Ligand code: HEC
Ligand code: HEC
Ligand code: HEC
């Protein structure tokens with residue numbers, strides 16, 4: 001009986017960390033961070049809405065609830081700022097897809113509560129007071145606000161090349177489950193922010209898809 005009880009306890013504690021509630025992506029008034037709202041009691045709505053979601057260029061993620069019009073001004077990862085770089089993959093001119101989604105908050109230009117479809121019955125969103133992680137108008141500040149200069153960040157919106165002998169074969173990465181995730185159409189799958197992060201799950205903080213113990217996340221893709 002005892003071992004079985006231990007298994008149950010372990011599963012119970014795991015479910016406490018999985019999911020948005022109680023993580024820094026819980027932007028509701030009950031959220032734990034200081035970058036949050038004060039009059040919203042939902043969690044998904046900041047990113048998804050069941051109806052009237054984004055269309056056209058803003059439709060970067062299923063049922064996306066934010067406008068992604070600010071695509072200009074980004075500096076992508078490049079060889080000039082990364083001497084010795086030898087990329088085989090192709091980097092998009094601006095963040096795309098599941099990376100552009102992050103920048104609707106993480107470039108600091110748009111309030112975290114800007115939504116296409118506000119929570120049912122709500123006319124405006126109000127924010128916690130200004131601090132080190134958010135100004136009083138809902139725009140992100142601090143270390144999590146990556147801004148638009150991505151030249152010193154791991155490449156994103158880059159195709160996963162088959163010609164780089166230092167990488168795990170793409171087919172192997174694509175076949176993994178509960179691990180890193182590549183995005184995009186077959187043949188041109190890309191590494192995006194959400195390849196390494198799962199915004200919905202903080203079991204491996206900060207929202208990582210694979211633990212960083214022994215840099216396991218990195219060696220899922222890199223033969224190092
Ligand atoms: C901070 C923004 C954010 C919040 C909050 C959020 N999501 Fe997401 N969601 C994303 C992004 C970005 C993607 C696309 C990247 C990915 O698949 O991880 C996504 C993808 C999804 C997908 C499709 C891919 C999959 O994993 O099945 C579903 C379903 C989903 N979210 C459901 C939810 C639900 C339900 C909630 C609330 C409990 C929620 N999301 C809250 C940003 C968010
Ligand atoms: C709706 C706004 C919003 C979107 C969209 C969003 N985030 Fe966040 N994210 C936040 C806020 C707010 C914080 C908390 C900042 C703080 O407290 O310092 C945060 C924090 C984080 C953190 C740090 C967590 C920690 O424990 O310090 C990571 C990692 C992160 N986000 C990744 C992502 C990624 C990757 C995406 C896109 C796939 C994304 N986020 C999309 C609002 C957002
Ligand atoms: C190659 C994997 C990878 C990719 C791609 C990636 N991240 Fe991260 N990110 C990490 C790791 C690992 C950490 C934790 C760093 C540490 O241990 O200090 C992290 C930390 C963060 C943090 C916390 C603040 C900090 O600087 O430590 C934020 C916010 C964040 N990432 C957002 C993003 C966004 C937005 C993108 C897309 C532009 C992105 N990440 C792409 C691996 C990645």
Ligand code: HEC
Nearest residue numbers: 085086087088089159160161164180191195217218220221
């Ligand atoms: C989801 C797969 C994936 C993960 C996880 C990942 N990387 Fe990468 N990384 C790539 C791809 C793809 C490239 C581009 C390789 C190319 O174009 O030849 C790259 C590029 C790089 C580069 C730049 C190489 C150059 O020539 O400019 C470095 C350095 C790097 N990654 C380190 C890391 C570290 C450190 C981690 C863990 C925090 C990590 N990567 C996690 C896929 C990944």
